[in-house]
Amino acid sequence: MLWHENPGDHVNQPWKKHVIDTAIRPIHGHPVDMDGDVVMASGHGAGDNLTDLTHHLTHHQIAWYKNDGHPGKSPWRKHIICESFSQGFEAVVADIDKDGHMEVIATGWGEDGRIALFKHAGDPRGAWSMQILKENWSKANTVFVADLDGDGWLDIVAAAERSSNELRWWRNEDRIET
Numbered sequence: 001m002l003w004h005e006n007p008g009d010h011v012n013q014p015w016k017k018h019v020i021d022t023a024i025r026p027i028h029g030h031p032v033d034m035d036g037d038v039v040m041a042s043g044h045g046a047g048d049n050l051t052d053l054t055h056h057l058t059h060h061q062i063a064w065y066k067n068d069g070h071p072g073k074s075p076w077r078k079h080i081i082c083e084s085f086s087q088g089f090e091a092v093v094a095d096i097d098k099d100g101h102m103e104v105i106a107t108g109w110g111e112d113g114r115i116a117l118f119k120h121a122g123d124p125r126g127a128w129s130m131q132i133l134k135e136n137w138s139k140a141n142t143v144f145v146a147d148l149d150g151d152g153w154l155d156i157v158a159a160a161e162r163s164s165n166e167l168r169w170w171r172n173e174d175r176i177e178t
Helices: 053-059
Strands: 002-005 016-019 026-031 038-042 061-066 077-082 088-094 103-108 114-120 128-134 140-146 155-160 166-170
Touching: 038 103, 061 088, 061 103, 077 103, 077 114, 077 128, 088 140, 103 140, 103 155, 114 140, 114 155, 128 155
Parallel strands: 026 088
Antiparallel strands: 002 016, 026 038, 038 061, 038 088, 061 077, 088 103, 103 114, 114 128, 140 155, 155 166
């Protein structure tokens, strides 16, 4: 995973490349203000039939990376949200339940794809719980968070391609289990 630093004169000067992590096949990540800076899903396309369990556990994850305030000068610290999330495709962040803590919503793309909501108990560096919103959702990929019905609560919208060919909406009625 990389980020590119704007040199100020972005037309005439090259952008400097910085490595955040060497995760295998990171696919979609998003900036976040959660005492950190980037949340990332990884593992997409790394194979459904992995024989090396260590490889699977290390590279099919949902993680966030903390920036210590000097993103180009010091390493980013990796914090695991979900240690094993097969075919991680996308992860987005929002305060779904308005408790002041950011939740992470992630999709897994494979044949046994899924979408899950991750929540922590107050410290994002600690343990995260996972609530599956839909499992066995083949080729789940894109996820968005927005107030679709104008009621002041963020809803979840996600899509799955190919065999599923679906768009689903999880309306937030302030009843998302945590």
